[in-house]
Amino acid sequence: MSWLTLLAMAALVFISRYIFLEPKLPIRLGPKILHFLHYTGPAVLTAIWAPIVFHQNGELNLEINNPYFIAAIVATILAITTRNVLISTVFSMALFFMIK
Amino acid sequence: MSENIPLDTAKLSTSQAIFKGALIILPLSIAVIPWGILAGSLAVEAGLLDTQAQAVSALVFAGSVQLVGMGLIKAGASLATLLLTTLFLTSRHLLYSATLRTRISHLPIHQRLILGFLLTDELFAVCSHQTRKQFSFWYAFGAGFSFYIIWQLASLSGILLGQSIPNLDQYGLDFAVAATFIAIVLPTIKKLSVLVTVVIALFLSVTFSVLEIEGGIIYSSLIAMSFGYAVSMIRKEPL
Numbered sequence: 001m002s003w004l005t006l007l008a009m010a011a012l013v014f015i016s017r018y019i020f021l022e023p024k025l026p027i028r029l030g031p032k033i034l035h036f037l038h039y040t041g042p043a044v045l046t047a048i049w050a051p052i053v054f055h056q057n058g059e060l061n062l063e064i065n066n067p068y069f070i071a072a073i074v075a076t077i078l079a080i081t082t083r084n085v086l087i088s089t090v091f092s093m094a095l096f097f098m099i100k
Numbered sequence: 101m102s103e104n105i106p107l108d109t110a111k112l113s114t115s116q117a118i119f120k121g122a123l124i125i126l127p128l129s130i131a132v133i134p135w136g137i138l139a140g141s142l143a144v145e146a147g148l149l150d151t152q153a154q155a156v157s158a159l160v161f162a163g164s165v166q167l168v169g170m171g172l173i174k175a176g177a178s179l180a181t182l183l184l185t186t187l188f189l190t191s192r193h194l195l196y197s198a199t200l201r202t203r204i205s206h207l208p209i210h211q212r213l214i215l216g217f218l219l220t221d222e223l224f225a226v227c228s229h230q231t232r233k234q235f236s237f238w239y240a241f242g243a244g245f246s247f248y249i250i251w252q253l254a255s256l257s258g259i260l261l262g263q264s265i266p267n268l269d270q271y272g273l274d275f276a277v278a279a280t281f282i283a284i285v286l287p288t289i290k291k292l293s294v295l296v297t298v299v300i301a302l303f304l305s306v307t308f309s310v311l312e313i314e315g316g317i318i319y320s321s322l323i324a325m326s327f328g329y330a331v332s333m334i335r336k337e338p339l
Contacts, residue, residue, distance in 0.1 A: 012190055039297045046285055085284065
């Protein structure tokens with residue numbers, strides 16, 4: 001990896017985080033665009049976690065004894081009932097490493 | 101978590117606000133440690149020099165971009181793929197900065213730049229509930245900067261451990277990523293349109309991943325977002 005590539009990645013990330021914090025930015029996001037962007041978080045975050053849970057070492061794993069799957073179900077239940085990120089994460093990870 | 105967030109942080113002293121911010125983000129800082137270790141070890145495994153590996157965490161400071169990016173570099177993906185994937189993964193931050201615009205854009209430039217640099221999923225999660233009056237720079241800074249320090253230390257551990265323990269990526273540390281995102285996303289499903297978005301993103305991202313389609317995260321997210329948007333339009337859901 002070249003330093004230039006690294007800096008380009010850093011610049012893209014920083015610009016996307018900063019751009020709307022700049023008061024001089026003349027662009028205004030219309031209500032439809034904002035409404036569409038509203039779904040970015042759930043869509044992108046799910047598209048990152050789902051393959052981790054169901055696709056390992058090049059194979060689709062939909063088995064009920066898949067430790068990722070079992071722990072993800074526990075994380076889901078804990079996340080919905082407790083709404084506490086630490087509790088959901090720590091307990092589901094502990095379970096994951098026990099059954100893995 | 102959201103129940104006990106001190107909403108009105110504008111009246112606190114500087115040091116109190118920094119401390120409160122660091123304290124409120126602490127659960128997320130702890131949950132991110134395995135992820136940081138993984139990011140550090142993956143960077144080394146992708147062939148980066150130690151200094152570069154740490155620089156990625158210090159300058160890019162974005163877990164999902166780092167994990168997916170290092171995977172792409174290791175797989176020998178093109179520069180265009182790497183930057184396009186980065187652009188899309190990071191595009192959700194556009195929404196975060198747009199949401200926080202009313203709270204941050206009136207601050208002095210150095211404060212804006214600092215908060216922009218520190219604006220992760222986690223910092224957004226602890227700041228997004230506050231109104232403009234309740235928001236304070238030092239509270240957000242305490243949360244964002246303490247999270248940044250933890251991320252650097254966790255990455256450094258990963259870089260050092262990655263050299264003494266081979267195949268650190270085989271220990272299932274990537275489950276921490278899944279667990280954290282599940283914990284962030286699932287409680288936000290309160291409308292049918294969001295549920296549809298999540299279900300379609302789940303199905304398509306796994307399908308594209310199995311089919312080894314480059315940029316699968318990009319396509320699955322855009323399609324899922326379109327469906328979510330369409331469902332909310334058809335059902336006339338309020339935002």
